[in-house]
Amino acid sequence: MAERKVRVGVVSLEHVHAPGLIRAFQEHPKAEVVAIAHEDLEEAQRVSEQMRIPRVYLSVETMLDKEPLDAVLCCAANAKHAAIAELVLGKGLPLLVEKPMSATVADARRMLLAAQKSGTILMVNYPSTWNPALHKVKQLLDDGAIGQPVYFRWRAGHRGPLAGLPPDQQAKSWWHQRLLGGGALLDFCCYGANISLWWFGQMPLSVIGVADRLAKPFGDAEDNAVLVARYPNAFAVLEASWSQGGAVPGGPLVVGTEGAMTITQREGQSGVLLTRNGKEEFIPADPLPPHFQSGVSHFLSALLEGTPLHETVSPEFNVGVQAILEAGMIAARTGTAVNPRLL
Numbered sequence: 001m002a003e004r005k006v007r008v009g010v011v012s013l014e015h016v017h018a019p020g021l022i023r024a025f026q027e028h029p030k031a032e033v034v035a036i037a038h039e040d041l042e043e044a045q046r047v048s049e050q051m052r053i054p055r056v057y058l059s060v061e062t063m064l065d066k067e068p069l070d071a072v073l074c075c076a077a078n079a080k081h082a083a084i085a086e087l088v089l090g091k092g093l094p095l096l097v098e099k100p101m102s103a104t105v106a107d108a109r110r111m112l113l114a115a116q117k118s119g120t121i122l123m124v125n126y127p128s129t130w131n132p133a134l135h136k137v138k139q140l141l142d143d144g145a146i147g148q149p150v151y152f153r154w155r156a157g158h159r160g161p162l163a164g165l166p167p168d169q170q171a172k173s174w175w176h177q178r179l180l181g182g183g184a185l186l187d188f189c190c191y192g193a194n195i196s197l198w199w200f201g202q203m204p205l206s207v208i209g210v211a212d213r214l215a216k217p218f219g220d221a222e223d224n225a226v227l228v229a230r231y232p233n234a235f236a237v238l239e240a241s242w243s244q245g246g247a248v249p250g251g252p253l254v255v256g257t258e259g260a261m262t263i264t265q266r267e268g269q270s271g272v273l274l275t276r277n278g279k280e281e282f283i284p285a286d287p288l289p290p291h292f293q294s295g296v297s298h299f300l301s302a303l304l305e306g307t308p309l310h311e312t313v314s315p316e317f318n319v320g321v322q323a324i325l326e327a328g329m330i331a332a333r334t335g336t337a338v339n340p341r342l343l
Helices: 018-027 041-051 060-066 078-090 105-118 132-142 167-172 184-200 295-305 315-334
Strands: 006-011 031-037 055-057 071-074 095-098 122-125 149-157 206-212 224-231 234-241 253-256 259-266 269-276 279-284
Touching (some): 006 018, 006 060, 041 055, 060 078, 078 105, 122 295
Antiparallel strands (some): 224 234
């Protein structure tokens, strides 16, 4: 008799990563996507037909009431994550949320509390976590390969999540609405906040930043942002752009008292470029285990086999990430340094 698959319900298609995550569940031998809950019925039906998902609902409440689900994937606007998490986790269902955790640190704490009360899994998917080169850098840092790290830089940029649409359609989307958690800062600085917190192992003491609409005048959310997080013994520069027209080396780059490292590829092999004593060395990344191949494989392994979540995708860790981001948002608005440890 065939083993029953994990029945997954999808809450919202608002995030552009939704199709890829849905496909990853569908391609996993131990999962199936059985329903979508989305406020735009026409879009939900179109995706349902294209991706062969049996049922569509207009509300998450109705889907949770009618579907015998085993897990839920949330791809909603950032500001909606907390309310969805409370509903889903309140039903005792494991939840995978696409990054960032939420729009505010208060919402992140609501989500963590809901997970603790339910005793079930809440995971925040960061695609960067599944990059083996980042794990290799962390190992080398911990081994003292570049001495004391003093500087970190991460840049993420493209033309915007909806760049192919006319400006009026982009303006109506949640991506460009601050109250819904839109903007390049949350979308892209979150990666740098997540990775720098992981590599440095402690919260920053302060964050300063700038953020504005430099190229996209519609909406009220920024299309460019730069944050500088002051860690106890290092600076971390987190850059985000939705108006970047070409490829720009994004790193991450980490500089220490005895060398520097960035990630790169050589002949199709992902790895670390280590510069030390005036010499460069390419160090191939070690393959990650099967449950580190994607957010979906990691989530299902935690659900089915009880494997622990990696710290970078755990709710506890991501409350800290959210505090860094919120400190940056406040700093950009007020022009003053903000201590994320106090948020």
